[in-house]
Amino acid sequence: MPNCFLINHGKHNRSYVYNKVVSAYYEIIFKLYFSLQSLIFSRLLTYEKAYIFMTQETQKITGFHAHIYFDSASRDVAARVREGLGARFDVRLGRWHDQPIGPHPKSMYQVAFLPNQFEKVVPWLMLNREGLDVLVHPETGDDVKDHTDHALWLGEKLELNIDILRRVRTS
Numbered sequence: 001m002p003n004c005f006l007i008n009h010g011k012h013n014r015s016y017v018y019n020k021v022v023s024a025y026y027e028i029i030f031k032l033y034f035s036l037q038s039l040i041f042s043r044l045l046t047y048e049k050a051y052i053f054m055t056q057e058t059q060k061i062t063g064f065h066a067h068i069y070f071d072s073a074s075r076d077v078a079a080r081v082r083e084g085l086g087a088r089f090d091v092r093l094g095r096w097h098d099q100p101i102g103p104h105p106k107s108m109y110q111v112a113f114l115p116n117q118f119e120k121v122v123p124w125l126m127l128n129r130e131g132l133d134v135l136v137h138p139e140t141g142d143d144v145k146d147h148t149d150h151a152l153w154l155g156e157k158l159e160l161n162i163d164i165l166r167r168v169r170t171s
Contacts, residue, residue: 060140064118066111066125067104067135069158077130078109084128085111089121103147103160106133122152129154143168 066085070078086093094110101108113121125134133155137146143165 061115061138062141063115063139064113064121065135065137065139066113066121067108067137068111068129069104069106069108069133069135071107074132075107078132081125081128081130081132082109082111084124085121088124089113089117091117091121103162103164105158105160125154131155133158135160 068078068081082093085091090113092112094112096107096109097104098107100106111121122136125136134153135147135158136152136154138150140146140150144162147160147165148162
């Protein structure tokens with residue numbers, strides 16, 4: 001019997017009407033199914049394109065620096081933060097700079113880490129910087145943009161001497 005049920009009430013055969021209702025019902029179900037499938041597929045393509053774009057864009061990042069700023073009163077705190085970073089993560093701890101250096105307006109030390117450490121190091125700094133100001137920036141080869149447009153600050157945003165970086169870039 002083709003896609004319908006016979007409803008036979010004596011003289012009146014209602015199978016034709018019932019068949020039309022069932023056909024309309026299935027047509028709605030199929031349209032919904034294919035519309036939903038199309039929507040899901042288009043969303044997946046959109047997410048895939050976004051992932052490819054993000055992957056291509058972040059491939060320019062070869063590493064990150066975190067600059068931990070301190071003064072004479074907070075040097076011990078900076079030392080605790082430094083010890084925590086060195087003990088927990090695969091980072092390269094830079095020298096202590098007790099005077100402003102380069103574009104940095106205060107005493108600081110640098111912590112260098114690879115992109116795969118970002119998701120571990122930065123959240124830890126967010127929770128354990130003990131009130132110190134921290135600049136986190138990528139290494140893309142453009143020091144000016146890395147220290148300005150691409151920078152992430154934890155605590156107070158300090159005024160950097162970007163002219164020093166501009167002069168280095170042009171020489």
